[in-house]
Amino acid sequence: MTIAVRKQGEWMSKNDERILELLCSTDRxxxxxxxxxxxxxxxxxxxxxxxxxxxxxxxxxxxxxxxLRFRITDRGRAYLLGEFDATSVRSPQL
Structure with missing residues (x-):
């Protein structure tokens, strides 16, 4: 059994993963x-x-x-699987 290790960017909040997980389970x-x-x-x-x-x-x-509808992207799915390092994204525009 492997566990995905997510590399969270410093710009991310603890709720971002919850939002991404929710979007992963629905279409939009x-x-x-x-x-x-x-x-x-x-x-x-x-x-x-x-x-x-x-x-x-x-x-x-x-x-x-x-x-007004959001969906998770391939990059978002990769992040949830531990395959995308969000630390590589520098402080997105707020």
């Missing part, structure tokens, strides 16, 4: 849906915080949006 999500789903798991986040994190993750290439 609106920020409000992400907030509500995480809230159902006991992770209370404000909508403006989720919006900010999604913008940062998009700037890093880990998620993509079309209109």
């Amino acid at each position: 999500c609106r920020p409000r849906d992400i907030r509500d789903e995480l809230n159902d798991f006991g992770i209370a986040l404000r909508l403006d915080y989720v919006d900010k994190r999604l913008e940062t993750l998009e700037d890093a290439g880990l998620v993509a949006s079309d209109a």
